[in-house]
Amino acid sequence: MPSGSPTSGVGRVIAGRYLLLRRLGGGGMGHVWLAHDQGLACEVALKEIVFHDPAESGREREARVARARAEARHAAGLRGHPHVVTVHDVLEHEGLPWIVMEYVAGAVDLRELVARGGRLAPAECARIGLAVLDALTAGHERGVMHRDVKPANILLAPDRTGLPHGRVLLTDYGISVQPDTGETRYTLASALVGTAGYLAPERVTGGPPTPAADLFSLGCTLYHGVEGRSPFARESPLASITAVVMEEPRPPVRAGALAPVLRGLLTKDPDRRTTARAVAAELARIVTPQSEAYAWTQTDPGSPSPWEAPARPAAGGAGSATGARRRPRPHALRAVLAGGLGLVLALGGAWYALADRTDGSGGAAVPYGEAVGLAEPLREGDCVLADWPGGTRFTGVPRLALDPTCADQAPDGQVMAFVAAASDEEARERGPARCEERTREIRDRLADVRSVAVVPAPQGFEAAGRRTACLVLGAHGPVYGPLGERRRFGAAFADTATMQRRDCLDARSHREARLVPCGGRYDEQVLGFTRLGADVTLAEARTGSDTACAREVPPRDYGFDPSVHEAGSWTSEGSWKSGAHVVVCTVKKRNGGTMEGTE
Template sequence: MPSGSPTSGVGRVIAGRYLLLNQLGSGGMGHVWLAHDQRLACEVALKEIVFRDPAEAGHEREARVARARAEARHAAGLRGHPHVVTVHDVLEHEGLPWIVMEYVAGAVDLRNLVEQRGPLAPAECARIGLAVLDALTAGHERGVMHRDVKPANILLAPDRTGSPYGRVLLTDYGISVQPDAGETRYTLASALVGTAGYLAPERVTGGPPTPAADLFSLGCTLYQGVEGRGPFERESHLAEMTAVVVEEPRPVSRAGALGPVLQALLEKDPARRLTSVEAEAALSRIVTPQADPFARTQTDLGSQPHWAGVSPPPPPPPPGGGGFGVAATAAPAGFGPLVEPVPRGPGRRRRTRPRVLQSVIAGLLGLALAGGGVWYAMAQQPPGGEAKPYGDAVGLDRPLKDGDCVLADWPGAQPFRGTPRLQLDPTCREQAPDGQVMAFAEAANAAEARQESPAACEELTRELRGRLADVRGFAVVPSEAGFEAAERRTACLVLGAHGPVHGPLGGHRELGSAFADTATMQRRDCLKVPSNRNARLVSCDGPHDEQVLGFTRLGEDVTLPEARTESDTACARDIPPREYGFDPSVYTAGSWTSGSAWKSGTHFVVCTVRRQNGGTMEGNEP
């Protein structure tokens, strides 16, 4: 079916299930659509195979369809890998295959990021390289070669720590979310598949795809990431392929410690090229200059990209939360509540509001740990006296219990660095808690707790963290001496990434309770809105005025008064209700803002859906 025909566009339902919403990208093999899965009520990406030449030979047509099916199976074989875009299904519709994939919200590919923000710092580029190498190695172990590693096929997306580019995903085993991004794809009868300027020389001259060839392409990709242009970039694709075979790459000027690694990856002789094991070791040394017993890929602070502290371009990640040292009081805020400073209660330790740059750096540092935010509390109890459950550094005299709200004072006022001193907030509200105990990870002994509990906490709190705008996980591990006092278990906290959470989280919230701050609003929450200054949590099974769909953020130059008038428009653009199955002729986008998000500099907004006429929504609506 020709591209652009009325039956192939927005509004078409594929296989009786997937409603096409809008086109995400287009390339040599077809289009990629954002689609709504009407059965599971979620968003997916659909790859459509398109044949632009009606006279295309039958055998070539069959070959392309077969290749799409085979490569979809290859990617599906890597299902669940943290650095590979997940393939959910391959289906046929009107005689052609469609590939159902994970939709990566808020993602930008590496090529576009470098074009928009400039070259990356060596350590950041090495971090991305480690993730991509991990994905490639997993494929190579299954006998699957990628064959088209390039910046346009590496997605960088927000992770759960608030880091805008913390999640690294390799796409396009023939099924990119943004296929080819305008670059020419070569598919010849000899099975030469790839992109000019990134193909290994042995592939250009007709050799078979091998792991070494993928590593050469990775070297070209990292070169472009750190230098801002490809090592064999020329005026034409033919000139680029010629340069790959007969010319040396351009000398590096910005790569620093990454330079020798790039040179070894770009060896023309595959036998002399860096192996995956050698590449992993070399990249790890750049990412982590000094040994760290807990985080192999912790980024060097001195090697951050020059734009690390800048708000990312739209579509933005879901950051947010309030600044440290404030508590919530309801007040008008356009379409949402404000958060104003109030005096601290007696005995409260002063908590310094961190700068946004410090928060971003903290987010990047957390990438290497499970969930991007789990640190250890392992201080030992000195001889004499009753052992404290989590050691002197944490300072609690009794074990944490489910639902306990805590205040966290971090060493040097740098959140998520080191071990915080914790205090309890019995009200879960009056002192603007930083977080709450949401689960426990049991262990047989203290050594097992240190080794396994942080990852267990990451898994136990993953679902909740995915529903909140700006939180991180934290494992409070018992000390050796306090293991029994801690009841042989690690407390799994969910903490605000950039400030307090201002109230109970998840199932600890009571229906009917008023929101003091947007930090506790979760995706799919249903709200009763008596006025534009008051929102209450209600059951989605009954009448409600709004439903939370997601989060966005406004630019760093947008003031809070401006946000009160601009946030609805931003939500309509970034979190459109139609993408969640809501009829745009009936529903419209709404929003809620909090002053705390402007005090912390994160500028996050909660995006909702409501009826255009202001009527009540019911439990059977999308």
């Protein structure tokens, strides 16, 4: 069977070394396969050229092959960049090239993430944008234009800590070009090279590929992240291309603090388009407001988290709890990426300053202002109930009350930390961002929470102990109990909302799980989370969530032997009542036996 045939597949050995295991995806250039490198005993990704039309002209076939070689050469020039998929080799098999690339375990592209989980928060898109911009700038400095920046070419994968989507990678340099080197520009006679709805207008009208054109495509991509579609999406590719040239982008409605960045990137005149350096600075201000280089700015309170959906859902499964040397970067970008602060909001956390700034009579008796309503300052570990104006979560200033038992009234969240300030002005300016940082670790381990800063009112600054209280609240509903280290071993989970990554579980039944130390024996360990569609009922979730977890959070990606271990899952009514539809994904023994701490 000739290489490149659409029916070629699993079990083939390429170049006497790479065993094809399964198909990962595909695009205009061809198929991408997961393969086993028999020489190094590791998994890699192989990109195969596919000729869909047997009648395709020899010239077009030659151009397609040449583009594959160009992709390997350009991407290899960026080898080692943290935000570019690494290319290891390009080889020929049966007369056609195959590209050997890094296999990114657990990756999902931005298009799929938005389609599956809903639109992203502006700060999360800003984090992704900074990483992609860093990759593009590295290419531009080498004279390489990507020419096909779009959501499907941005991969999001777990980082070394296991944080989902913490790693951002730009892939597919298949139509990239170095215009200043005189290299041949390989195009197809029947198509405009690029993707409708993401091409810069100057490219549509025949202009040369430039860094500014890549930035326009980046703007379209970030717009897609917060709005769920391209700003020029129309009923057909031709209509989309026409809109890019003739029409203004649809005004964003959910972009929040990202809106000015999008306007600058989507300027039709490339000479007036925002520069990469300016974009980096603006994105950095959104992602890390506390950056020393920039004044603090507030994230748009109306922005949803990556887990958020228009309705309020949850998920199901087998269990159901009842209750290298680097080039110089712009200062702001360096501060974000080198400092590791780009993970802010990766699981949907978002801060909102809750101080009642209009209250002039809060005084010592009302430390956080009349709107918040607490007569005494919060203490670390306090469980709180939040009554939001109009019943819409994270809109306006909630009135807070305490749940002393952290259980009786299904608390909305808990005070996890405090940050001190020298003045009420410093508390207002620095408190929310510092709370974001202080609560990041716990938020990264939970599925569906946000960070909220309760800032002292000006007249209540002393009464509040000169401190901002850092809360973690359920993004869609209550958390049903204490969080993090405040949970007790042996306690049964009232709801999956308090389950967190790397928790070890004693599964008493399909409906009851208890938290146990990971140093001894346990039945399951939490690996991560996935989310089911809004149309999935809780009953359906309880029978189908194991399969969803095996697909979305496979234990083998975490180092577990698939011949010994399998995916498990836990669901709860709380997640379905709130509309979050989040499923907790675990690993367990296939034979039903217990696991050990050393595993």
